[in-house]
Amino acid sequence: MGFNLNMNPPPLTLTFQPVPSATIDVHDEILALGQNTVFNMLYDNQQYVASVIFRQPRPPQLWWSPDYKKVTVKEDLVDIDKVRSGIQEMLKEAWKCLYKLTGGKRFADKLPEQFKDDLNNETWDYSFLDHGPFTNESRPLMTYLVNESPWKFASIDAFDRLSFNMPAVHDYLDACSDLNRVLCTLSYLLPIMANWISQFVGNTVRNMDRRRNTNMLITELVYFTGYHKMGNATGIDVCIPAFAPPALQELMLEYLCGGIRETEEMFAAIAYGSTAAKAFHS
Numbered sequence: 300m301g302f303n304l305n306m307n308p309p310p311l312t313l314t315f316q317p318v319p320s321a322t323i324d325v326h327d328e329i330l331a332l333g334q335n336t337v338f339n340m341l342y343d344n345q346q347y348v349a350s351v352i353f354r355q356p357r358p359p360q361l362w363w364s365p366d367y368k369k370v371t372v373k374e375d376l377v378d379i380d381k382v383r384s385g386i387q388e389m390l391k392e393a394w395k396c397l398y399k400l401t402g403g404k405r406f407a408d409k410l411p412e413q414f415k416d417d418l419n420n421e422t423w424d425y426s427f428l429d430h431g432p433f434t435n436e437s438r439p440l441m442t443y444l445v446n447e448s449p450w451k452f453a454s455i456d457a458f459d460r461l462s463f464n465m466p467a468v469h470d471y472l473d474a475c476s477d478l479n480r481v482l483c484t485l486s487y488l489l490p491i492m493a494n495w496i497s498q499f500v501g502n503t504v505r506n507m508d509r510r511r512n513t514n515m516l517i518t519e520l521v522y523f524t525g526y527h528k529m530g531n532a533t534g535i536d537v538c539i540p541a542f543a544p545p546a547l548q549e550l551m552l553e554y555l556c557g558g559i560r561e562t563e564e565m566f567a568a569i570a571y572g573s574t575a576a577k578a579f580h581s
Contacts, residue, residue, distance in 0.1 A: 393481040407557035523541075
């Protein structure tokens with residue numbers, strides 16, 4: 300038996316392809332969508348151009364001044380001092396609108412130190428307002444409007460028939476709209492809800508098709524954003540709390556607990572019917 304004493308293996312030959320050629324081969328073997336059709340070529344070019352564009356550094360869209368008193372968002376210059384003073388003016392405007400509706404009076408004089416609000420209660424129409432009343436007298440605002448205010452909402456004729464002054468009812472609802480406009484703006488800006496306008500306008504005080512968004516956590520008014528655009532697809536909702544600052548909370552509690560919202564609902568039923576009343580109720 301003979302042995303080959305030459306144990307050295309044959310030399311290994313390595314072949315290196317140019318980088319562009321190797322990339323093309325990988326693309327053709329793995330990444331290609333199919334044959335070289337017009338659609339595939341357009342799609343490939345689109346992906347390539349998009350990758351080039353997205354890799355380019357983008358200039359910042361937000362710039363602060365050195366003293367942090369001004370900020371530029373895209374092309375808009377915002378003066379922080381003017382924003383702060385504007386918010387204070389809006390708070391004053393809100394109280395002015397509210398006092399116009401109540402004759403300069405405040406009727407929410409029985410607010411508890413700790414509110415009761417069952418966050419697990421998903422019963423239709425439930426709200427923390429159900430644990431009232433929050434006034435010492437029954438419907439003091441409506442009593443004032445009928446007996447003392449200059450609005451003259453109703454009259455009784457010689458046959459003891461009650462008739463409403465519809466122009467006065469419409470004027471009162473218009474004044475309520477002015478208050479709601481300011482309250483909506485403040486409620487969107489101050490708690491920093493960070494949600495879409497379409498979600499914000501869907502906020503409710505009572506449980507309706509969706510769970511209510513306005514809650515009282517012991518002593519604090521808080522808005523909850525409980526759904527998002529992927530909620531139906533994933534089956535999972537989000538929970539984003541936004542606490543109202545004291546100045547806004549004082550306004551909102553006077554509006555909700557002092558009878559203005561309840562009066563809006565009554566007058567809406569008189570002026571526009573039950574459908575409008577349900578909208579104010581929620």
